[in-house]
Amino acid sequence: MPQASTQILSFLKPDPLTGSISTPIYQTATFVQEAPGVHKGFDYARTNNPTRLVLETLVAELEGAPRAFAFSTGLAAIDAVVKLLEAGDEILAVDDLYGGAYRLFTKVYSKFGISVRFVDSTDPANVAAAIGPRTKFLWIETPTNPTLKVTDIEAVSAIAQANGIRTVVDNTFASPLIQKPLELGADIVVHSATKYLAGHSDLVAGVVAAKDPQICEELKFIQNASGAVLGPQDAWLVIRGIETLELRFEAQSKSALAIATALSEHPAVNRVHYPGLETHKNHRVAAQQQGEQFGGVLSFDLVDDRLEAATAFVQATQYIHLAESLGGVKSLCCVPSEMTHKSIPREQRLRAGITDSLIRISCGIEGTQDLVADVLRALDRIQSNVATQNTEALHA
Ligand SMILES: *Cc1c(COP(=O)(O)O)cnc(C)c1O
Numbered sequence: 001m002p003q004a005s006t007q008i009l010s011f012l013k014p015d016p017l018t019g020s021i022s023t024p025i026y027q028t029a030t031f032v033q034e035a036p037g038v039h040k041g042f043d044y045a046r047t048n049n050p051t052r053l054v055l056e057t058l059v060a061e062l063e064g065a066p067r068a069f070a071f072s073t074g075l076a077a078i079d080a081v082v083k084l085l086e087a088g089d090e091i092l093a094v095d096d097l098y099g100g101a102y103r104l105f106t107k108v109y110s111k112f113g114i115s116v117r118f119v120d121s122t123d124p125a126n127v128a129a130a131i132g133p134r135t136k137f138l139w140i141e142t143p144t145n146p147t148l149k150v151t152d153i154e155a156v157s158a159i160a161q162a163n164g165i166r167t168v169v170d171n172t173f174a175s176p177l178i179q180k181p182l183e184l185g186a187d188i189v190v191h192s193a194t195k196y197l198a199g200h201s202d203l204v205a206g207v208v209a210a211k212d213p214q215i216c217e218e219l220k221f222i223q224n225a226s227g228a229v230l231g232p233q234d235a236w237l238v239i240r241g242i243e244t245l246e247l248r249f250e251a252q253s254k255s256a257l258a259i260a261t262a263l264s265e266h267p268a269v270n271r272v273h274y275p276g277l278e279t280h281k282n283h284r285v286a287a288q289q290q291g292e293q294f295g296g297v298l299s300f301d302l303v304d305d306r307l308e309a310a311t312a313f314v315q316a317t318q319y320i321h322l323a324e325s326l327g328g329v330k331s332l333c334c335v336p337s338e339m340t341h342k343s344i345p346r347e348q349r350l351r352a353g354i355t356d357s358l359i360r361i362s363c364g365i366e367g368t369q370d371l372v373a374d375v376l377r378a379l380d381r382i383q384s385n386v387a388t389q390n391t392e393a394l395h396a
Helices: 004-011 050-063 074-082 099-112 124-130 153-162 213-226 232-243 245-264 283-289 307-316 346-351 368-395
Strands: 067-071 090-094 115-119 135-141 166-170 188-192 206-210 269-273 297-302 332-334 359-362
Touching: 004 050, 004 232, 004 245, 050 067, 050 206, 050 232, 067 074, 067 213, 074 099, 074 188, 074 206, 074 213, 090 099, 099 115, 115 124, 124 153, 135 153, 153 166, 206 213, 232 245, 245 269, 245 297, 245 359, 245 368, 297 307, 307 332, 307 359, 307 368
Parallel strands: 090 115, 090 135, 135 166, 166 188
Antiparallel strands: 067 206, 188 206, 269 297, 297 359, 332 359
16 A cells, blocks of 8 residues: 555656646636637536545545535535425534534525534444434544544444434544544444545635535535535645644644643643543544544643633633634634533533534644643733742732
């Protein structure tokens, strides 16, 4: 087996027309036809665009799918998948579902008669027990955002299949570099390409890949009918991002493991969530289905479980910037309870382990030692803040 990077680059052929080593950007709305309906495979840019097609083919190859489809955002990709359903259908979703997907399912699709229920899919037995008569999709993320829960894709897909249900995997947190859900039995894969695939925090994009050619046909129809396609410039940037996916992912995974290990030993830290730690509930499953790479994202909460403590931490880091999103070359951190997951009711958030002081870090490609030092310095800073406050309280 050649290395992943070798494979990725071999999927990207030079432009057959000109030899251009970089994929040409076809910045056009329409394509001139020789006669009505007679053209070179492209008629209108919503339906098809050559630059987008190169990206879609690349993602399909990476995911082991016959076809893939690129959308303007990850949520537009998710939206297209939900549109495969009908009124009366139900989605059985992982309980710490991405906040935007939660909002889409509960606030938009509920109006159209599509319902959602939640399950802790980290134990396949829970999935088997939760499937109902109207369940059509099992919707999982693994690892999840932001508590990095891991679901055994092979086990839950088998349960879903035995019940005539399709499994959808949001593969954003693993990337197709290390985890290939379709090979493990899933039916549909979605990505926020905004994250690892594009990898530079400079655009938003989404992709869907599916195994069954019939579903691919339906997705192609929905993509064209609803129209939230990815533009050619952004498609080009995602292609360029994917060219360095392996190098970035390795560097990010290395730093995340180092930070997670350092945090595990720190007295100010309560719990650390990272599938690469042996203490992680499903570390073995992760090691097996993720090819022993665990990604650049980790999260942790503090012994001082107040939002203020988390706020003090994220304001004290120097290299790790406070911003939503993940998977880019620059390290980012966020407080999910106030940012990415604010749309989820607090009670439900707490049940999913998203405490008020939970902090998520997405490692970039800066030096590992610099990032570890940054985290430890920020923890020292908030501890000395607490100490000062205590002294002040004593003297008040
Ligand atoms: C960011 C994200 C999305 C949504 O993608 P956008 O590109 O922001 O629309 C969906 N799922 C997961 C797991 C994400 O992290």
